[in-house]
Amino acid sequence: MKKIEAIIRHYKLEEVKDALTAVGVQGMTVTEVSGFGRQKGHKEQYRGAEYTVDFLPKKKIEVVVADDQFKEVVDTILRTARTGQIGDGKIFVYDVAEMIRIRTGETGDTAL
Amino acid sequence: MKKIEAIIRHYKLEEVKDALTAVGVQGMTVTEVSGFGRQKGHKEQYRGAEYTVDFLPKKKIEVVVADDQFKEVVDTILRTARTGQIGDGKIFVYDVAEMIRIRTGETGDTAL
Amino acid sequence: MKKIEAIIRHYKLEEVKDALTAVGVQGMTVTEVSGFGRQKGHKEQYRGAEYTVDFLPKKKIEVVVADDQFKEVVDTILRTARTGQIGDGKIFVYDVAEMIRIRTGETGDTAL
Ligand SMILES: Nc1ncnc2c1ncn2[C@@H]1O[C@H](COP(=O)(O)OP(=O)(O)OP(=O)(O)O)[C@@H](O)[C@H]1O
Ligand SMILES: Nc1ncnc2c1ncn2[C@@H]1O[C@H](COP(=O)(O)OP(=O)(O)OP(=O)(O)O)[C@@H](O)[C@H]1O
Ligand SMILES: Nc1ncnc2c1ncn2[C@@H]1O[C@H](COP(=O)(O)OP(=O)(O)OP(=O)(O)O)[C@@H](O)[C@H]1O
Ligand SMILES: [Mg+2]
Ligand SMILES: [Mg+2]
Ligand SMILES: [Mg+2]
Numbered sequence: 001m002k003k004i005e006a007i008i009r010h011y012k013l014e015e016v017k018d019a020l021t022a023v024g025v026q027g028m029t030v031t032e033v034s035g036f037g038r039q040k041g042h043k044e045q046y047r048g049a050e051y052t053v054d055f056l057p058k059k060k061i062e063v064v065v066a067d068d069q070f071k072e073v074v075d076t077i078l079r080t081a082r083t084g085q086i087g088d089g090k091i092f093v094y095d096v097a098e099m100i101r102i103r104t105g106e107t108g109d110t111a112l
Numbered sequence: 113m114k115k116i117e118a119i120i121r122h123y124k125l126e127e128v129k130d131a132l133t134a135v136g137v138q139g140m141t142v143t144e145v146s147g148f149g150r151q152k153g154h155k156e157q158y159r160g161a162e163y164t165v166d167f168l169p170k171k172k173i174e175v176v177v178a179d180d181q182f183k184e185v186v187d188t189i190l191r192t193a194r195t196g197q198i199g200d201g202k203i204f205v206y207d208v209a210e211m212i213r214i215r216t217g218e219t220g221d222t223a224l
Numbered sequence: 225m226k227k228i229e230a231i232i233r234h235y236k237l238e239e240v241k242d243a244l245t246a247v248g249v250q251g252m253t254v255t256e257v258s259g260f261g262r263q264k265g266h267k268e269q270y271r272g273a274e275y276t277v278d279f280l281p282k283k284k285i286e287v288v289v290a291d292d293q294f295k296e297v298v299d300t301i302l303r304t305a306r307t308g309q310i311g312d313g314k315i316f317v318y319d320v321a322e323m324i325r326i327r328t329g330e331t332g333d334t335a336l
Contacts, residue, residue, distance in 0.1 A: 002321065003204065007253055026150035027202070029119055030167060031143055031255055038250035038336075055254060064204055074324065081326050090251070092227065092288055093322035097114065098205035100186065102193050112150075115316065138262035139314070141231055142279060143255055176316055209226065210317035212298065214305050224262075 001096040001109065002070050004063045007035060008081040008089040013059045019080040020063065023072050026112060031060040039086065058089065064096055066109040113208040113221065114182050116175045119147060120193040120201040125171045131192040132175065135184050138224060143172040151198065170201065176208055178221040225320040225333065226294050228287045231259060232305040232313040237283045243304040244287065247296050250336060255284040263310065282313065288320055290333040 008016060013030065020028065034055040065073050074091060082088050101111040120128060125142065132140065146167040177185050186203060194200050213223040232240060237254065244252065258279040289297050298315060306312050325335040 003206075006326070008326070027148060029145050029147035029170070029172065031145045031172070033253050033255045035253035036251060058253070060253065060255070064202075078324065078326055078329065084327060086327065088325075088327035090288075090326060091322075091324040092320055094206060094227075094318060095321055096204055097207055098203075100190065100203040101200075102118070102120070102190055102202060103196060103198065103200035105190065115318075139260060141257050141259035141282070141284065143257045143284070176314075206318060208316055209319055210315075212302065212315040213312075214230070214232070214302055214314060215308060215310065215312035217302065 001099055001112070002065055002067065003094045003096050004065060004070070004073055004077070005092045005094065006061050006063075006077050006081065006089060007033065007058050007092075008061060008077070009083070009087065010057055010059050012081050012083075013061070016061065016077060016080045019076045020073065023076050024069065025063055025065065025073060027064070029062045031062075033058050033060045037087065037090065056087070064099060064112060066112060113211055113224070114177055114179065115206045115208050116177060116182070116185055116189070117204045117206065118173050118175075118189050118193065118201060119145065119170050119204075120173065120189070121195070121199065122169055122171050124193050124195075125173070128173065128189060128192045131188045132185065135188050136181065137175055137177065137185060139176070141174045143174075145170050145172045149199065149202065168199070176211060176224060178224060225323055225336070226289055226291065227318045227320050228289060228294070228297055228301070229316045229318065230285050230287075230301050230305065230313060231257065231282050231316075232285065232301075233307070233311065234281055234283050236305050236307075236313075237285070240285065240301060240304045243300045244297065247300050248293065249287055249289065249297060251288070253286045255286075257282050257284045261311065261314065280311070288323060288336060290336060 100107050324331050
């Protein structure tokens with residue numbers, strides 16, 4: 001089981017969510033964050049204005065998936081979150097040691 | 113050392129926190145998130161209204177614990193966060209590679 | 225690759241960020257969180273008022289770094305986030321299994 005954590009542009013959330021549910025993702029968690037990546041003098045646009053290296057609002061999405069869903073989910077995020085412009089975001093992947101559904105106590109891939 | 117990350121109903125936070133401190137938890141972190149789980153046509157209630165599969169506000173709690181506290185903390189969350197209704201939430205568990213208390217520089221279980 | 229997650233005092237964010245970029249950190253993510261550590265009867269100050277063990281607003285910063293940057297980044301956070309007073313915060317470290325830059329598809333240390 002893996003956690004896929006993607007920091008994406010705020011306006012890409014709906015498109016990414018719809019694409020993820022279309023490939024069978026059954027749950028996700030979203031957090032409002034702010035951050036910066038490496039611009040090295042380049043500027044990133046946000047709502048028409050240009051910003052130098054400083055915090056911009058982003059969405060963090062977290063999707064925990066079974067290993068056999070992993071590649072399709074990452075590919076779907078890459079495809080839908082990408083604009084080609086600086087600031088498209090990053091995906092970080094972590095191992096999940098265990099997972100439990102609170103209502104039923106179920107664990108493992110089938111409880112995701 | 114493990115990180116226990118639980119996504120719970122927003123109104124369960126105080127009850128879960130009180131139960132966790134009662135079993136000896138010494139620290140926790142809370143984030144406002146939104147998310148969805150798998151409803152498959154079922155509906156989840158939020159403040160009296162019914163929602164289909166879309167983002168609902170939830171609380172994410174993170175508790176880093178020593179391995180010998182792990183089972184008790186998970187059981188406490190399961191017991192207090194559960195209502196039996198759809199949408200009770202999920203627990204995800206991660207290994208923690210290292211931990212440091214900033215004020216003192218202490219590390220390891222005794223610094224938690 | 226490691227994720228360094230630090231929960232720090234809200235007013236320390238700018239100082240920590242400036243110190244991190246000065247040692248070459250190229251990206252970070254910040255989340256508004258609330259939490260408590262272990263006070264054991266001691267009180268923590270927030271905006272002039274004293275609080276007992278309950279949730280206080282904090283900043284969570286997340287910095288994913290290559291292994292060879294790890295020590296310098298941790299030392300920089302310890303040095304800049306510390307006041308010596310109760311409530312300075314904690315650092316948690318996690319292994320990162322994989323990382324991808326969305327715009328280019330690059331992976332690995334050079335994409336951080
Ligand atoms: N090393 C990192 N650690 C933690 N968060 C990061 C890191 N790098 C980027 N982020 C997060 O990802 C968001 C988007 O980063 P961004 O897309 O600008 O990365 P980048 O490497 O600069 O790529 P690009 O050149 O396409 O802009 C940042 O605002 C930040 O929240
Ligand atoms: N696979 C997942 N990845 C990331 N977050 C998830 C995942 N599944 C659920 N969540 C988070 O947990 C919250 C609660 O999920 P929920 O309790 O509805 O899970 P469920 O499996 O649908 O269980 P139930 O059938 O009891 O509703 C979601 O709003 C979301 O924030
Ligand atoms: N075990 C833990 N699990 C998750 N988050 C924690 C834990 N301990 C502390 N935190 C987070 O770190 C923040 C700061 O903790 P704090 O600095 O008070 O730790 P402490 O161990 O009590 O150290 P001090 O004695 O210096 O106050 C808390 O508000 C909480 O968000
Ligand atoms: Mg960038
Ligand atoms: Mg559900
Ligand atoms: Mg404390």
